[in-house]
Amino acid sequence: MKKKEEYIAMIEKALSEALPPPDERPAVLSEAVRYAVGSGGKRVRPLIALGAAEASGGTAEDAVHAAAAIEILHNYTLVHDDLPAMDNDEIRRGKPTVWKKFGEANAILAGDAMxxxxFKAAAASPHNAAGVVAALAEAGVGVVRGQVEDVGGVKDASFVYEHKTADLFVAAAAMGALAAGADGDCVEKLRTFALNLGLAFQFEDDLLDGDGLFGRDETERLAAETTAKALSALDSLPGDTTLLKELSVSLLSRKE
Amino acid sequence: MKKKEEYIAMIEKALSEALPPPDERPAVLSEAVRYAVGSGGKRVRPLIALGAAEASGGTAEDAVHAAAAIEILHNYTLVHDDLPAMDNDEIRRGKPTVWKKFGEANAILAGDAMxxxxFKAAAASPHNAAGVVAALAEAGVGVVRGQVEDVGGVKDASFVYEHKTADLFVAAAAMGALAAGADGDCVEKLRTFALNLGLAFQFEDDLLDGDGLFGRDETERLAAETTAKALSALDSLPGDTTLLKELSVSLLSRKE
Incomplete structure (x- = not known):
C-alpha cells in the first residue's frame, strides 16, 4: 500500500486528464464540468477502485482510469440531483451548486457531458475495458432508478439506498478489479464487499443525521451487520486489501 | 445488401433488447425511455452504422449493438433539448414530448439513463468494443458542446452544425466500422463520408425551412459541395457501399 496522499494525487491527475481542457470551446462547459468535479474531496469511490485493483493482485495504476470514471459519474449525479426540477438545492460543499452558478440549461448539459x-475514461482501462464500461453502465442506470424512485416519493428506502448509494460503490470495486485483470470469483467478492460497505455507509449516515428510516435500534443493527459482511468479503482475496480495510474503517467511523 | 425493412427490423430488435424491460422497476423510467426511443422512425444514424460495417467488408450484424447505441444516444439528446430549461418544446413527432408526458424530473432522468x-450496447460490440465506446463518447461530448453553443445564443452555425448534427453521423459510421473490425484507413474514410453527409443533411434541412443561416445561394453551394465529398469518400472502400449510397440519396432528396 502507498500513502493515502499518493493515491489521491493519482486520482486528481487522472481526473484532470479525463476532463475537457480549460480552454476547450465552449468555455462555459469546460468550466462547469471542472467546477462540478472539484478537487480536494474525499474521493471515496475512486479510492475503492484503486483498492479493488490492489486487492485483486494488480496495481493501483491499473485502475486510475476506472477511478476517474466512477468519480465523474458520481459528480454528474450530484449536478442533476441539485437541479430545480429535482432537489432544488442552491448550495453544495459550501459553494453554489452548478445550476445556481452557471444556469439551469448549462447544468443539465454539463451533467450530460460528464x-x-x-465512459471515455473507463474505455481506456488496460485490461477488460469492455467489462469496465459495462460495470459503469450498470451503475449509471442503477443510480437513475434509485433517483426516480426517490423523487417519486416512493418510500422504499432499501431500493433507494441500494441504487442511489451502493450501485456506485459496487461499480467502483468491480471496475477497479476488472481493470486489473481480476477473475470472476475475485470480482464477485469485491462486489459483495462494496455493496455492504455502501449500505453500511448509508446506515451510518442516517445515524449521524438522526434515527434513520428504520429507527435507531434497527439501523444500528443493520450498520453492524453490513459492516461485518463487507469486511469478511475481503478474506481470501489474492492481493493486498490494506487500502480497502483502511478506507472501510475511516468511512464507518465518521463523526460528521 | 439486404432489403431496407430487414435492416430496420434488426435495428428495432437491437433497440428493444438494449432498453430496460417494460416491467423493470421503477415502471415510469422504463416507460419514459421506451417512449423516447419510440419505433418506426427513420433510424438514419443506426442505418449509417450498419452501412459502415458492410462498407468495411464486415456484416450488418457486426454493428447492431453500435447501431442501437447511437440511436439511443441521439434520442436522449432530443429528450433533453425539449426540456423547459432548453427549447421548451411540448410536441415532437406529433406527440407530447417526454417532459410534457412524464414530468420534467422524469424527463431529465430518462435521458440520464439512456x-x-x-454505452452498455456499444460495449457489446463483437470487435474493438473499447474503440466503439470511445467513438460514442466523443460524440456524446460533441453534441453537448454544440448544444451549449446553441442555447448560449452564439451564432457560429458551423460549430453548431458540426457538433449537434455531424458528430452523431461521424460516430455512427466510425462505430459501425470499428465493430466490424475495420482498419484505421477505412474508419477515417467513413468518418469523412459521415461528416460531409451530416453537413449536407443540415444544409438541405435549412433549404427546406427557408434560406438557411448562410443565405440560399451559399447554402445550395455548400450542400452540393458536402454531398460530393461524402460520396467520393465511399470510393475505394473494401466492402459493399450500396446501403450507404442509397441512404445518402434518400436523405439528400427529402421533400419534407
Missing part, C-alpha cells in the same frame, strides 16, 4: 467523459 | 444504456 457521462460520456466517464 | 446515456449509460447506449
Amino acid at each position: 457521462i460520456p467523459l466517464a | 446515456i449509460p444504456l447506449a
Whole structure:
C-alpha cells in the first residue's frame, strides 16, 4: 500500500486528464464540468477502485482510469440531483451548486457531458475495458432508478439506498478489479464487499443525521451487520486489501 | 445488401433488447425511455452504422449493438433539448414530448439513463468494443458542446452544425466500422463520408425551412459541395457501399 496522499494525487491527475481542457470551446462547459468535479474531496469511490485493483493482485495504476470514471459519474449525479426540477438545492460543499452558478440549461448539459467523459475514461482501462464500461453502465442506470424512485416519493428506502448509494460503490470495486485483470470469483467478492460497505455507509449516515428510516435500534443493527459482511468479503482475496480495510474503517467511523 | 425493412427490423430488435424491460422497476423510467426511443422512425444514424460495417467488408450484424447505441444516444439528446430549461418544446413527432408526458424530473432522468444504456450496447460490440465506446463518447461530448453553443445564443452555425448534427453521423459510421473490425484507413474514410453527409443533411434541412443561416445561394453551394465529398469518400472502400449510397440519396432528396 502507498500513502493515502499518493493515491489521491493519482486520482486528481487522472481526473484532470479525463476532463475537457480549460480552454476547450465552449468555455462555459469546460468550466462547469471542472467546477462540478472539484478537487480536494474525499474521493471515496475512486479510492475503492484503486483498492479493488490492489486487492485483486494488480496495481493501483491499473485502475486510475476506472477511478476517474466512477468519480465523474458520481459528480454528474450530484449536478442533476441539485437541479430545480429535482432537489432544488442552491448550495453544495459550501459553494453554489452548478445550476445556481452557471444556469439551469448549462447544468443539465454539463451533467450530460460528464457521462460520456466517464465512459471515455473507463474505455481506456488496460485490461477488460469492455467489462469496465459495462460495470459503469450498470451503475449509471442503477443510480437513475434509485433517483426516480426517490423523487417519486416512493418510500422504499432499501431500493433507494441500494441504487442511489451502493450501485456506485459496487461499480467502483468491480471496475477497479476488472481493470486489473481480476477473475470472476475475485470480482464477485469485491462486489459483495462494496455493496455492504455502501449500505453500511448509508446506515451510518442516517445515524449521524438522526434515527434513520428504520429507527435507531434497527439501523444500528443493520450498520453492524453490513459492516461485518463487507469486511469478511475481503478474506481470501489474492492481493493486498490494506487500502480497502483502511478506507472501510475511516468511512464507518465518521463523526460528521 | 439486404432489403431496407430487414435492416430496420434488426435495428428495432437491437433497440428493444438494449432498453430496460417494460416491467423493470421503477415502471415510469422504463416507460419514459421506451417512449423516447419510440419505433418506426427513420433510424438514419443506426442505418449509417450498419452501412459502415458492410462498407468495411464486415456484416450488418457486426454493428447492431453500435447501431442501437447511437440511436439511443441521439434520442436522449432530443429528450433533453425539449426540456423547459432548453427549447421548451411540448410536441415532437406529433406527440407530447417526454417532459410534457412524464414530468420534467422524469424527463431529465430518462435521458440520464439512456446515456449509460447506449454505452452498455456499444460495449457489446463483437470487435474493438473499447474503440466503439470511445467513438460514442466523443460524440456524446460533441453534441453537448454544440448544444451549449446553441442555447448560449452564439451564432457560429458551423460549430453548431458540426457538433449537434455531424458528430452523431461521424460516430455512427466510425462505430459501425470499428465493430466490424475495420482498419484505421477505412474508419477515417467513413468518418469523412459521415461528416460531409451530416453537413449536407443540415444544409438541405435549412433549404427546406427557408434560406438557411448562410443565405440560399451559399447554402445550395455548400450542400452540393458536402454531398460530393461524402460520396467520393465511399470510393475505394473494401466492402459493399450500396446501403450507404442509397441512404445518402434518400436523405439528400427529402421533400419534407
